[in-house]
Amino acid sequence: MSAGEAILNLLFPPKCAFCGALMEEPADGLCPACRSSLPYPSGKGELRTVGGFPCAVALRYEAMVRQGVHALKFHDHPQRARVFARYLAQASAEQFPGGFDTVTFVPVSLWRNYRRGYDQAQLLAEEAAKLWGVSAVPVLRKIRNNRPQSTVKTSAERRANVLDAYTVPHPELAKGRRFLLIDDVLTTGSTMAACARCLMDAGAESVVCAVLAGAEK
Numbered sequence: 001m002s003a004g005e006a007i008l009n010l011l012f013p014p015k016c017a018f019c020g021a022l023m024e025e026p027a028d029g030l031c032p033a034c035r036s037s038l039p040y041p042s043g044k045g046e047l048r049t050v051g052g053f054p055c056a057v058a059l060r061y062e063a064m065v066r067q068g069v070h071a072l073k074f075h076d077h078p079q080r081a082r083v084f085a086r087y088l089a090q091a092s093a094e095q096f097p098g099g100f101d102t103v104t105f106v107p108v109s110l111w112r113n114y115r116r117g118y119d120q121a122q123l124l125a126e127e128a129a130k131l132w133g134v135s136a137v138p139v140l141r142k143i144r145n146n147r148p149q150s151t152v153k154t155s156a157e158r159r160a161n162v163l164d165a166y167t168v169p170h171p172e173l174a175k176g177r178r179f180l181l182i183d184d185v186l187t188t189g190s191t192m193a194a195c196a197r198c199l200m201d202a203g204a205e206s207v208v209c210a211v212l213a214g215a216e217k
C-alpha cells in the first residue's frame with residue numbers, strides 16, 4: 001500500500017462493495033461474509049438468451065448483490081463499479097472467449113445521466129474494459145424517454161415500451177464490430193434485446209451481452 005493509499009484508507013475506510021460493511025483489510029473490495037455467500041462464486045455465472053442474443057449473467061440479483069447494485073444506482077459510490085466489473089469481466093471472458101472486440105453499454109437518457117452524474121452501465125463497461133486494456137465505446141444513444149421498464153406490466157408492453165427508444169447515431173462505430181453489450185441488471189431482457197438489435201441494424205457483425213446481475217426468470 002502506498003502512502004497515498006494509506007491516507008485514503010484513513011479518510012475513507014474501505015467498505016464492502018456489496019453490503020457496505022467497513023473492512024479492516026482492504027483486500028479485493030468485498031467482506032468475508034459476502035465473498036463466501038455470493039451467488040455464482042465460480043465466476044462463470046449463467047448463460048441466458050435475450051431476444052436471440054446470448055447474455056452472460058455474472059451474479060444472481062438477490063440479497064447482497066441487490067444491495068450493492070442499488071447503492072451503485074442511487075448513491076454516489078462509483079468506486080463499487082470497479083469491484084463489480086471484475087465479476088462482469090470474468091463471466092464475459094469465460095462465456096465468450098474471443099467472442100467480442102468492442103465493449104459498449106446500454107445508455108440511460110441524457111437527462112437521467114445528468115441528474116445522477118453518471119451512468120451505472122457505462123461505469124461498469126468502462127471498468128470492465130480497463131481490465132482488458134481497452135476503452136468502452138459509447139455507440140448507442142437513448143432518443144426516447146420511455147417509462148421505466150419496472151412500471152410496465154406485461155412483456156408485450158415492455159417490448160413496445162423500448163421499441164425505437166435507442167439509436168446508433170454514428171453507424172461507422174458499429175460496422176463490422178463484434179460487440180460485448182453491458183448493462184447492470186437483467187430483468188425481462190427487452191431493453192438489452194432492443195439495444196442488441198439496434199447494433200445489428202447499424203451493421204455490427206455480432207453482439208453478445210453481459211450483465212452484472214440477473215433477476216429471477
Ligand SMILES: [Zn+2]
Pocket residue numbers: 016017018019020021030031032033034035064
Ligand atoms: Zn459484504
